[in-house]
Amino acid sequence: MRPNSPFVVWRASSHSVNGGACVEWAPEEAATTGTVPVRDSKNPDGPVLAFPAAGWQAFVATLHKHATR
Incomplete structure (x- = not known):
């Protein structure tokens, strides 16, 4: 990965x-x-987290599910 x-x-x-x-x-x-x-927009030169695509998709789906309740 080449985040910077x-x-x-x-x-x-x-x-x-x-x-x-x-x-x-x-x-x-x-x-x-x-x-x-994934990174914090307030700190673009800071650390970057890296997630497997399937894990990120599951995370976003869970957030979306809870946001629509």
């Missing part, structure tokens, strides 16, 4: 409002490597 590479394109969460504190992920990197890199 200038070629990695980071995307903010769709639930982010006005560029606020949110989670960013790199979908192209995820599609290429099968690993989903």
Whole structure:
């Protein structure tokens, strides 16, 4: 994974409002490597967490399930 590479394109969460504190992920990197890199938008040079794609999908599905209750 190359999270600090200038070629990695980071995307903010769709639930982010006005560029606020949110989670960013790199979908192209995820599609290429099968690993989903995630970082804090307030600290783009900070640590990056990496999740297997299946684990990330399960996490997002669980959040979505609980958010729609």
